[in-house]
Amino acid sequence: MEGSHSGDESGLDEEVYREAFRSTETPALIADPEFVIRDVNHGGLEFLGYELDELVGRPMTIISGDDDISDEMLDCLRRGEKWRGEFAVETQNGRNVYGTGSASPIVFDGETKGIITIFVDTTKQRQYENTSEVLSRLLRHDLRNELNIMYGHIQRAQSTTDSADADESLERARDKIVEIVHKTERARDLRNLLEKSYSASNRPVRLDIVLNNKIVEVMHEFDEAEYDFEVFPEVAVVADDLLPAAIEAVLENAVTHNDQPTPRVEVSVEVTDSAAIVSVADNGPGVPEAQRELIFGREEFDQLHHGTGISLFFADSVLSSYSGDIWVEDNDPRGAVFNIRLERP
Structure with missing residues (x-):
């Protein structure tokens, strides 16, 4: 942390910056230009299981779980570039922990004075994703088989x-x-769509094109309904590839x-100057005010109040990722009238 002149600009001295680094819960360490460890924060020491003096003066590779x-x-840092990606850390007891990491050169006056690395443990997330996938597969397979058997008995x-x-009664x-x-x-x-959203980046998306395409698809699938719409204004909104699925979920819900x-x-x-608001109005039973948070999964259901399924929950989740609203x-x-607010770029 030596050589920091930011403290002078902000009125904070070097000790404050050092303490801020060490108090951060996310595991992090600072190394010199030769990749020798010079400092490790409290989160890093607790995570790795080392004492500070066991790491200071040692090469960064001592904690590497994947050479x-x-x-x-290290090659990326030698070129003066930032690095980010999947990473493996070996703790003091020899256990490998997998997660995501980032490393950046610390540059003062055009010269690299050190390296700072940050590590985020994603072990629990990976375990959850693996377990979720197994349970989902079992439920899909087992539930589908059981339902097929029930269907056969009913016939x-x-x-x-x-x-x-x-x-x-059997027909019902x-x-x-x-x-x-x-x-x-x-x-x-x-x-599957939500999993794809993890790697999706928000960008300008033509709302009018999405609406036209999805309305045509819904009209074809639910041809018993009547649809009323005019030429939509040509407007781009902040979204990603999941916007069509979110729009489709709201349109289908109306039918x-x-x-x-x-x-x-x-x-x-x-x-408006800052947003585009899509309104989907229907002639159905409406939504009682007491259930308007429930249908989006924002409140817990009980025996008296229930939602309308996962589609609106999905739409709400996707729109929230755009800083939008429904x-x-x-x-x-x-x-009912379902309103979707999307930010303009």
Whole structure:
């Protein structure tokens, strides 16, 4: 940390900067230009299991859990470039911990005075992702098989009954099984889309093109509904590749949760200096005010209050990643209006 002149500019002395570094919980260390460790913060010492004097004066490679990655990082730093990527750290007890790391040259007056590296442990995240994938696969496979068996039994029962009431009940049960299968498939698709969002970067996306494409698709899939929309303004919004799926989820919701013989969906766009607001209005049952947070999964469900499925939760999650918003209001004279606010670049 020596040679820091930022302290003079801010009114803080060198000791304050040193203490700020050491108090940071994220594991971090400082090395000299020869990659010899000169300081390790409290988070790093606790994470690695070392005392400070056991690391100071030792090469950075002492904590490397993967020589190839370590060599790549050091080569990058020798060129005066920043490095970021997957990294493995070996703790004092010899255990390898995997995560993400970054390293940057510390440059004063055009000369590299040292190196600072930061490590984020993603072990629990990896374990969660692996477990989630296994459970998801088992549920998809086992649940689908069980539902197929139930479906077969219902069909056999329908073929042997002479009771109109029993046949009607069995038909409802069969429709419900099909609905459950569709929900599991929808959950899988949305989960895969959310996983892709981790590496997606927000960028300008033409909202009018997304809306036109998705409305055509929904009109084709749900041709029993009526759709009302005009030419949308040509406007770009801050989004990524998941925006079409989020828009589709809201459009589908307007039809699938509509109790009218002919569902009607009206789509409009309002553009301001800073944002574009998409409104999707329907003639369905509306959403009671007490449930307007529940349907987006923002509050816990209970036996009396429940959401409308995962689609709106998905849309809310995606829009939040754009610093956007979604909310619902009453439609006049009947139904709901879902408003989507997206920032302009």
